[in-house]
Amino acid sequence: AQSVAQPEDQVNVAEGNPLTVKCTYSVSGNPYLFWYVQYPNRGLQFLLKYITGDNLVKGSYGFEAEFNKSQTSFHLKKPSALVSDSALYFCAVGGGSYIPTFGRGTSLIVHP
């Protein structure tokens, strides 16, 4: 069975500093990996995905993620955080089942 772990319930970072939100996964075969963001009282919004190709994936709003096959990780990163980046972030993995499994989410808080 496929699974996703987001080891941090909350990440705090100062505005202007780099941020990292961690995600590790377990899946049979080649993984399809996604990051979504959720603002209060809103549905999830797609940020980026890894299917194949370059290990560094660039997405919306300046976010990027690095696929590391040996560490089974897909950490979300941004070079310079904004207060408006404060939200709930979900990592998801899909595989042969075509059904994505979502992590529990990580609350990102960017302090002014």
Add this chain to the structure above:
Amino acid sequence: EAGVVQSPRYKIIEKKQPVAFWCNPISGHNTLYWYLQNLGQGPELLIRYENEEAVDDSQLPKDRFSAERLKGVDSTLKIQPAELGDSAVYLCASSSTSGRGEQFFGPGTRLTVL
């Protein structure tokens, strides 16, 4: 382009009452998902449709939950009767590519069962 539309946005009902949620996916998206999201958790799949066919409903509690997607477009999720533990946010999402493609989510319906 219009996004995924869900209604109602909020619903408060008494336990044992029926409730229904409606979803209109993005035009042209063949795959439709219904998820349940509890507070502090990620979405959990209830059912997935490919056009009008339910291709994965193993997580749907079929004794009280039902869903349909007539003509492969709009979808309705029903709970009858509702229980206190059903209080959650019900999310609908659609995708043009099953599994490997990104999903587009609606705003969700927040259900409160009293």
